[in-house]
Amino acid sequence: MSRAEFSYDFPHRHLVSVADLNPVDIQIIFERAAHHLAANRTPDKRSDVLRGLTVLNLFFEASTRTQGSFEMAGKRLGADVVNFAMANSSASKGESLSDTARTLAAMKPDIMVVRHSATGAPQFLAERTGLSVVNAGDGMHEHPTQALLDSFTLSQRWGEVGGRRILIVGDILHSRVARSNIGLLNILGAEIRLCAPPTLLPSDVDQWGCDVFHDLDEALTGCDAVMALRQQRERMSGGFVPSEREFFHLFGLTHERLEAASPDVLVMHPGPMNRGVEIHTKLADDPEKSVILDQVESGVAVRMAILELIGANIRKEAVA
């Protein structure tokens, strides 16, 4: 059933978790993202659908690409974008998160884009401030825009993500990207495989609706796409694998190993990438297989779609 056959508008004022989305919401996001993707390739990128709205980029963890991507998305839609680098701010002077939230809310922004090292921080800020919140990564919990841009990148190539076999390999235990992707790909009906050493898998992973592997060659068999994840050293305590080279020998993606996968397999990575650890440098740069830069491009388009859809709902509420 296409969307034209019934009346349904994107209902959300926040994007905190992929679990809040249904397949139609995702379709709406992808349609708008496709529009922006095309527009971003022209010299005439700028629109003013968000004119008058202020987007606050609130990054309690260091980020360059995600923050830049959101900033570019907001600016291309005509919003006023303000970056707060919270890593060296009042939070480090002992202010509680609720006080920070109230202070920032008093400046009357409209949308807060939040990254925080603690699971649940975006939800917490949404509840305390009443503002629209977009989760740009909370601890090891969720990174919904990354999952959306990953599936959008694949849908641009394939049309449909449902029914495809997708492998996520690497540090799944510490990865919010993996958690959001598993949630979203399940909603979209893809077949999900996970591959990692047992030390880098959550203990209840067999309940996640995925097939779990410890042998990469076996896991790659017949895969349509494979996503490599880096080891999140900043979230690790003690050693989970003996060395980077052992990890590469056992779990690193190479051209040879991809021969077990589908001939048109696509290789993805959310970045930042550690060449020679989770992916062979030649594979990362292979334009036939790697869609890593497409993911970055899709990122801006998907974030534009989300800000635009949320912005429209903010205006609707203001009118009401």
Place this chain on the structure above:
Amino acid sequence: MSTTRAIINARLVDPASGQDGPGGVLIEGGIIAQIGTELDLDAADEIIDARGCILAPALIDLRCAKEPALTPDGETVDTLCAAAMSGGFGTIVLAPNARSPLDKADGFAGMSRGLAQRGVRMLSACGATQGLAGEQMAEIGLMVRGGAVYAGCGDRPIRDTRLMRRLLSYTSQFDVWLSCRPADSDLSADAVALESDWSARVGIPSEPAVSERIAIERDAALAELSGGKLMIDRLSTAAGLDALRHVRGRDLEIAATVAIAHLTLNEVDAGGLDSAFRMDPPLRSEADRMALVEAVTSGEIDAVISDHRPTPFDDKGEPFALAIAGTLSLETLLGAMLGLVHDDELSLLDALRVLTSGPADLLGLPQGRVAVGAPADLILIDGDKPWVCQPDGFASARGNSAWSGRRFQGRVLQTIVAGDTLYNP
């Protein structure tokens, strides 16, 4: 090996099948081709009449040590092999220890290939942590790819519970055993004896037997949590055995080995503070020893190991409490084990099971049994021949033996590996 050999008229003892009766084997191309009393002898190039002898699978040892290469007068691969052959071993596994931690992935595959060139099948385990320090995981995956047959923690237990969990979890993906000494690091720190009347009277650092029980319960709980395969390395007390029985009721993979020293010696042997009896784990009480022997009979012990440990000085050079732990035992293990059989403490089948099919099954090896299609790794034993243990006559380069001067009954006549006789004094 292309010649066809037959061994006839023996008492064929094969623990894997439970057979103990008259019989023989026909060997073709290093493989056992026929078994029984009616062999096709026309095909045989050579016939060995083994009347009055026991024919059994060659022994398998899961834990022995050589000394680091270039150690002056040290136990080399050559002397270790010679000791193994004369002790009746067809397969031995080098295990990591402080002097030779086997923790480097570089060159591991080359070492494994080199060890495979010897007549005796020499395999190697790998160290589970870097330098066996119990702090950082070693490159277990690369070493398993290089031929390591299990991962071992060395002589000391893993103190860090979180690391132990991760080791069990990490090794589970390779389906290899993690072998760990069962002792609580703090309770057993610096201990050289069991906490007992004797150790209290002579005033030496000692550990309570429950140290072993606490460790087994901890490690078994972690194995259950992580899905890892836990090998209890050198079970030595009745308290530890109780814990093993208790955890075996749960859903986990667990195996237990016992060193020959703990099956045949006790703390009274160390009563004179002779450094030869300084062992790791320390020698236990007679009640502990008897419980372990019964556990061999009941099938609760998977393998008896030599824990063969050459040390630089034959007399160990230091008094008991300071001496290096360990004893040579490859050349005396069978004699000591047959002693238990002669004393009616063990049946011959049970004694041989933990030295052949028991360890073979733990590692998934095809040898360790007299079966058609299995490698022709066999020993001929004179079960009654008396002899006296004299370390001067050992093939080993060293002489530190806890059985020095002991009288044994039963000796290896031939050791055959892949159909070739390697030892025939």
